[in-house]
Amino acid sequence: MKALLVIGDGMADRPLKELDGKTPLEVAEKPSIDRIAKDGICGILDPISPGVPPGSDTATLALLGYDALKSYRGRGALEALGSGVEILQGDVAFRCNFATVDENLTVLDRRAGRIETDEASKLAEALQNVRLGSGLTAEILFKNTVQHRGILRLRGQALSRMVSDSDPGKTGKPVLKVEPLENTAEAAQTAKIINELTTCFHKILKDHPVNRERSEKGLPPANIILFRGAGTLPEVKPLPSQYGIKAAVISAMPLIKGVCKVAGMKLMEVKGATGTYETDVTAKAKVAVEALKSNDLVLLHVKATDVASHDGNIQQKIKMIKKIDRMVNHIIKNVDLDETIIAITSDHTTSIATREHEGDPVPIAIQGSNVRIDDVKEFSERTCAKGGFCRIRGKDLMPIIMNLMGKTKKFGA
Amino acid sequence: MKALLVIGDGMADRPLKELDGKTPLEVAEKPSIDRIAKDGICGILDPISPGVPPGSDTATLALLGYDALKSYRGRGALEALGSGVEILQGDVAFRCNFATVDENLTVLDRRAGRIETDEASKLAEALQNVRLGSGLTAEILFKNTVQHRGILRLRGQALSRMVSDSDPGKTGKPVLKVEPLENTAEAAQTAKIINELTTCFHKILKDHPVNRERSEKGLPPANIILFRGAGTLPEVKPLPSQYGIKAAVISAMPLIKGVCKVAGMKLMEVKGATGTYETDVTAKAKVAVEALKSNDLVLLHVKATDVASHDGNIQQKIKMIKKIDRMVNHIIKNVDLDETIIAITSDHTTSIATREHEGDPVPIAIQGSNVRIDDVKEFSERTCAKGGFCRIRGKDLMPIIMNLMGKTKKFGA
Numbered sequence: 001m002k003a004l005l006v007i008g009d010g011m012a013d014r015p016l017k018e019l020d021g022k023t024p025l026e027v028a029e030k031p032s033i034d035r036i037a038k039d040g041i042c043g044i045l046d047p048i049s050p051g052v053p054p055g056s057d058t059a060t061l062a063l064l065g066y067d068a069l070k071s072y073r074g075r076g077a078l079e080a081l082g083s084g085v086e087i088l089q090g091d092v093a094f095r096c097n098f099a100t101v102d103e104n105l106t107v108l109d110r111r112a113g114r115i116e117t118d119e120a121s122k123l124a125e126a127l128q129n130v131r132l133g134s135g136l137t138a139e140i141l142f143k144n145t146v147q148h149r150g151i152l153r154l155r156g157q158a159l160s161r162m163v164s165d166s167d168p169g170k171t172g173k174p175v176l177k178v179e180p181l182e183n184t185a186e187a188a189q190t191a192k193i194i195n196e197l198t199t200c201f202h203k204i205l206k207d208h209p210v211n212r213e214r215s216e217k218g219l220p221p222a223n224i225i226l227f228r229g230a231g232t233l234p235e236v237k238p239l240p241s242q243y244g245i246k247a248a249v250i251s252a253m254p255l256i257k258g259v260c261k262v263a264g265m266k267l268m269e270v271k272g273a274t275g276t277y278e279t280d281v282t283a284k285a286k287v288a289v290e291a292l293k294s295n296d297l298v299l300l301h302v303k304a305t306d307v308a309s310h311d312g313n314i315q316q317k318i319k320m321i322k323k324i325d326r327m328v329n330h331i332i333k334n335v336d337l338d339e340t341i342i343a344i345t346s347d348h349t350t351s352i353a354t355r356e357h358e359g360d361p362v363p364i365a366i367q368g369s370n371v372r373i374d375d376v377k378e379f380s381e382r383t384c385a386k387g388g389f390c391r392i393r394g395k396d397l398m399p400i401i402m403n404l405m406g407k408t409k410k411f412g413a
Numbered sequence: 414m415k416a417l418l419v420i421g422d423g424m425a426d427r428p429l430k431e432l433d434g435k436t437p438l439e440v441a442e443k444p445s446i447d448r449i450a451k452d453g454i455c456g457i458l459d460p461i462s463p464g465v466p467p468g469s470d471t472a473t474l475a476l477l478g479y480d481a482l483k484s485y486r487g488r489g490a491l492e493a494l495g496s497g498v499e500i501l502q503g504d505v506a507f508r509c510n511f512a513t514v515d516e517n518l519t520v521l522d523r524r525a526g527r528i529e530t531d532e533a534s535k536l537a538e539a540l541q542n543v544r545l546g547s548g549l550t551a552e553i554l555f556k557n558t559v560q561h562r563g564i565l566r567l568r569g570q571a572l573s574r575m576v577s578d579s580d581p582g583k584t585g586k587p588v589l590k591v592e593p594l595e596n597t598a599e600a601a602q603t604a605k606i607i608n609e610l611t612t613c614f615h616k617i618l619k620d621h622p623v624n625r626e627r628s629e630k631g632l633p634p635a636n637i638i639l640f641r642g643a644g645t646l647p648e649v650k651p652l653p654s655q656y657g658i659k660a661a662v663i664s665a666m667p668l669i670k671g672v673c674k675v676a677g678m679k680l681m682e683v684k685g686a687t688g689t690y691e692t693d694v695t696a697k698a699k700v701a702v703e704a705l706k707s708n709d710l711v712l713l714h715v716k717a718t719d720v721a722s723h724d725g726n727i728q729q730k731i732k733m734i735k736k737i738d739r740m741v742n743h744i745i746k747n748v749d750l751d752e753t754i755i756a757i758t759s760d761h762t763t764s765i766a767t768r769e770h771e772g773d774p775v776p777i778a779i780q781g782s783n784v785r786i787d788d789v790k791e792f793s794e795r796t797c798a799k800g801g802f803c804r805i806r807g808k809d810l811m812p813i814i815m816n817l818m819g820k821t822k823k824f825g826a
Contacts, residue, residue, distance in 0.1 A: 370427050370766065372773065372794055373434065388795060390804035392463050399464025403772035410770050411461055412468025412481065413488035413508070413642050413668065 001368075001405045002292050003341040004331065005299045005397075007063065008324050009056060009253075010306030010350025012362040012381055016314060024305075024317040024352070025363070025380040030325035032332055033365075036344050037379040040367030043389020044381070045397065047348050051359035054394075056306070059347035060259040064299075065398025066236045074161045074231025075255065080151045082258030082267075085143055087233055092159045092190060095229040096142070096150035097167060098123065098222035101202070105175045105224070107168055111148040112222035115214075120144040122210050123222055130200055136193050142201075142225075145254060152227060154193060160186035166198055167226035175224060194227050201225045238264025239297065239398075243407040248291045250284050251275075251301035260299060275303040277316055281323045285330035292335060296405065302327070309350035317352060341368035341404050343397070344379065364389065364397065368404050414781075414818040415705050416754040417744065418712045418810075420476065421737050422469060422666075423719030423763030425775040425794050429727065437730040437765070438776070438793040443738035445745055446778075449757050450792040453780030456802020457794070458810065460761050464772040467807075469719070472760035473672040477712075478811030479649045487574045487644025488668065493564045495671030495680075498556055500646055505572045505603060508642040509555070509563035510580060511536065511635035514615070518588045518637070520581055524561040525635035528627075533557040535623050536635055543613055549606050555614075555638075558667060565640060567606060573599035579611055580639035588637060607640050614638045651677025652710065652811075656820040661704045663697050664688075664714035673712060679704075681711075688716040690729055694736045698743035705748060709818065715740070722763035730765060754781035754817050756810070757792065777802060777810065781817050 013023040046052070047059040048068060057078050058068040076093035087093055098120055100109040124144040132138065138156035145151060162181040168174065178194040180187030202224045205211060211221035239247050241264065249260035250268045252275035257267050270287045272280030284300060291298045302324050308317035328344065335342075346362040363384035365376070374388035385391075392400070402408045426436040459465075460472040461481060470491050471481040489506035500506055511533055513522040537557040545551065551569035558564060575594040581587065591607040593600030615637045618624060624634035652660045654677065662673035663681045665688035670680050683700045685693030697713060704711045715737050721730035741757065748755075759775040776797035778789070787801035798804075805813075815821045 370764075372428060372436075372798075374795060374798065386799075388798045390457065390798060392804070396463035399462070399772060401464070403464040403466060406767065406769075408464060408466055408772055410466045410468055412471030412485060413492075 001339055001341060003297045003343065003401050003405055004288060004292060005063070005297065005401065006324070006328060006342070006344040007299065007301045008305045008321065008346045009301060009303045010309045010348060010357065011321065011324070011346035012349040012360065013309065013317070014349065014351045014353060014358065014360060016352060018314055023381055024314065024321055026382070028318045028321035030321055030379065032325045032329035033344055033379045034377065035332065036328065036342055036367045037365040037384065038377045039373065040365050041371045041374050041389055042363065042365045042376040042379070042384040042387025044361040044385045044391050045345060045364040045394055046361045046391065047394040049393065050361065053357040053359045054348045055357065056253070056347050057255050057259055059394060060256055061234065061236070062394030063345070063347060063397050064239065064259070064263045065395055066234070067395055071234040071236050073234045075229030076161070076231030077233050078231060078258030078262065079229070079255045080153055080258065081261045082254030082256065083143065083145045083151050085141065085151050085153055087153065088155070089233055090159070092154045092161050092230055092232055094152040094194070094227040096152050097226040098144070098148040098150065099224050099226045100220035100222065101175060101224045107171050107173055107175060109220045110167070110171060110226065113220040115148050115222045117144070117147055119210050120148065120150070120222065123205060123208055124150065126204050126208055127201055130197065132193060133196055136189060136196065138193055140197070148222065150225065152197070154190065158186045158189050160184055160190050161230040161232045162187045163191045163194060163230050165228035166194060167228040175226065178227065190230070198225065198227070234262055236262055240264045243402050245296035245407055246294065247297040248295045249299040249301065250287055250291065251299070252279065253301065253303050256301050265299065266295070276307065277304045277320065279304055281327035282330055285327045288331055289334045292340065306350050309352050310355050312352050312355050314352055337367065338369045341366060341401060343401060345397070361391065364392070366401070370404055414752055414754060416710045416756065416814050416818055417701060417705060418476070418710065418814065419737070419741060419755065419757040420712065420714045421718045421734065421759050422714065422716045423722045423761060423770065424734065424759035425762040425773065426722065426730070427762065427764045427766060427771065427773060429765060431727055436794055437727065437734055439795070441731045441734035443734055443792065445738045445742035446757055446792045447790065448745065449741065449755055449780045450778040450797065451790045452786065453778050454784045454787050454802055455776065455778045455789040455792070455797040455800025457774040457798045457804050458758060458777045458807055459774045459804065460807040462806065463774065466770040466772045467761045468770065469666070469760050470668050470672055472807060473669055474647065474649070475807030476758070476760060476810050477652065477672070477676045478808055479647070480808055484647040484649050486647045488642035489574070489644030490646050491644060491671030491675065492642070492668045493566055493671065494674045495667035495669065496556065496558045496564050498554065498564050498566055500566065501568070502646055503572070505567045505574050505643055505645055507565040507607070507640040509565050510639040511557070511561040511563065512637050512639045513633035513635065514588060514637045520584050520586055520588060522633045523580070523584060523639065526633040528561050528635045530557070530560055532623050533561065533563070533635065536618060536621055537563065539617050539621055540614055543610065545606060546609055549602060549609065551606055553610070561635065563638065565610070567603065571599045571602050573597055573603050574643040574645045575600045576604045576607060576643050578641035579607060580641040588639065591640065603643070611638065611640070647675055649675055653677045656815050658709035658820055659707065660710040661708040662712040662714065663700055663704065664712070665692060666714065666716050669714050678712065679708070689720065690717050690733065692717060694740035695743055698740045701744055702747045705753065710814070719763050722765050723768050725765055725768050727765055750780070751782045754779060754814060756814060758810070774804065777805070779814070783817055
């Protein structure tokens with residue numbers, strides 16, 4: 001028995017006035033997703049716990065069976081891992097943004113006009129081989145990833161992830177001084193390092209030819225690096241050693257890839273998987289079907305339902321749900337459903353109205369030859385609440401799937 | 414107010430193709446059990462947590478209100494207690510099998526042809542007063558119970574339950590060398606003792622007159638003892654001191670009896686209660702009615718629904734559910750239902766298809782004069798999922814019952 005877990009990022013929503021009190025899932029035509037609900041067992045699922053809005057990282061940790069409240073150690077190391085940066089126990093990593101500030105270090109654009117990756121790469125080159133001031137010791141690695149995004153990795157003996165962000169999170173605010181969040185020498189040194197790097201990188205970037213050229217073109221210069229989400233590796237037991245399975249993931253998002261890598265899953269590359277509205281879901285479906293041949297568990301993640309929610313774009317969200325439905329359709333037609341468990345859910349509710357992750361539960365449906373099929377006929381936040389699972393937690397999902405696959409061990413005699 | 418808790422061992426199941434996608438509970442006629450669902454409040458219950466297949470010992474611990482994940486210390490001591498062997502704090506006990514091996518110690522029959530109790534008793538006599546080699550110190554007690562089953566108790570200062578089994582769990586495999594499962598002197602000594610007893614018992618048994626006679630008759634000789642399930646007493650607070658109640662249990666199974674003894678329950682003996690398909694459920698019902706007169710809580714356990722599941726025997730499972738229904742019918746007719754809470758559930762799902770304990774939840778129904786009656790009309794895995802309890806955990810059941818009985822204390826002011 002194999003299992004496919006389909007996650008529509010932020011796909012669950014709250015009722016919208018614009019949809020006569022319905023949610024995008026309730027409005028979108030999605031016959032293939034509904035078929036999983038109809039032929040399977042449904043329920044609602046709290047990724048972390050009721051009312052707690054999860055990030056995609058903590059939610060994915062939970063959906064892979066981990067207690068995120070205990071194992072989560074910040075975003076940075078996960079995003080770094082998912083971006084191809086090696087992270088070892090003890091390394092502290094940060095998610096970084098190329099951003100635009102004025103002469104008072106007030107943030108004008110948190111993404112430096114969504115600078116192109118090529119330009120960012122040139123700027124990143126100039127940030128290598130930076131030397132820290134006296135008394136500070138850490139090996140420094142800066143890597144730009146896609147567009148304005150980047151990773152900073154600190155490696156050394158006396159580091160801590162317990163430091164605040166320099167990123168103020170909105171424009172019109174000054175770049176923040178990073179503070180230690182606990183009273184340790186490690187946190188104090190890490191905060192000092194980041195503050196020093198902020199100054200040092202700014203000096204290098206503001207006069208860089210790429211930025212001079214951008215200013216001439218009227219584009220916002222990428223003249224500072226904002227740091228956030230300090231993190232170390234979460235403490236989790238990889239799925240292969242826990243259940244004796246092979247697992248793979250298909251996702252365009254470094255953060256999701258990082259979580260899955262920590263969980264011992266193989267990262268599958270898909271040409272055309274972009275994390276945007278344009279993502280090629282058929283390409284993803286094809287790779288998923290292929291991956292199921294050599295893996296026991298495949299996680300198939302689609303980002304853009306969440307993007308639409310953050311954009312407050314109702315029609316795009318409905319369109320993306322339909323795209324996910326076409327993806328599911330391709331899979332249903334190309335796997336042996338008697339031998340394949342298909343689970344579909346969302347990592348969290350993202351409200352189009354608030355444009356934020358929210359703490360409402362998400363719908364879950366699992367089809368498989370041995371599930372207790374209930375009488376839910378459609379996949380949505382409200383229909384699934386009447387399903388045979390009732391209400392479960394995110395961290396319960398993986399044990400349930402593994403048990404249906406015959407991969408769990410009995411507890412007791 | 415009194416309470417009766419009826420447990421059908423492994424009674425819950427998954428949908429079966431042979432039953433047109435229904436479960437044995439959905440197919441079996443069981444008007445009395447259904448009446449409890451109809452007149453009561455229903456739900457589904459995860460004995461341990463979703464997806465985790467429990468043993469009968471951990472599940473019963475949970476149903477008695479204990480956190481099995483924290484308190485469980487292996488099977489051996491529970492089974493020993495339930496078999497009438499005294500177990501003190503610090504004792505390590507093992508479940509044993511008389512088994513048949515060839516000259517290479519390959520297991521040919523894990524139950525020595527289900528040897529009769531009389532013959533096993535004669536063999537057990539020869540295993541008394543065994544002396545350990547130099548450096549090993551423990552008081553040894555071996556006791557045969559029913560047929561091929563037995564108990565080994567080690568008593569001493571430097572013992573640990575953290576050792577592996579010698580029982581390979583299947584035929585055609587060699588008897589396993591017992592290994593310490595933690596790096597302590599106690600575990601190392603315990604493993605050495607068991608390995609020495611394996612050799613020593615084998616020497617005594619292989620030339621025993623009873624076995625020579627069995628070989629002449631063409632029966633498999635009971636020429637070795639297999640050890641498994643090392644355990645010490647779980648750390649739990651007995652129900653009488655926790656709730657100020659008197660409690661009793663009716664079960665044919667030593668393992669269940671042991672759990673209940675640890676919980677401070679009185680073991681009621683019932684003539685004709687066998688743990689097999691032939692068990693006399695009317696006799697059990699009569700003793701239960703009687704026991705309710707002098708106890709606040711009575712647990713009434715029937716084993717053979719689980720036996721049928723492990724045997725993959727659909728018709729026997731349906732038959733056993735009907736037998737349990739007759740048992741419930743006798744009780745309903747002979748107690749004052751206004752003054753008696755009746756709860757019915759299963760300790761775990763045992764799938765006829767996989768013949769294993771599974772991690773699916775079990776149905777629960779409670780009738781009582783003060784429960785919030787819901788509109789579930791039948792007792793089954795799927796109907797109860799729509800009940801007023803929604804989904805609860807095994808360890809929640811006893812507080813619920815005790816509260817309905819007015820035996821719980823307020824938490825807070």
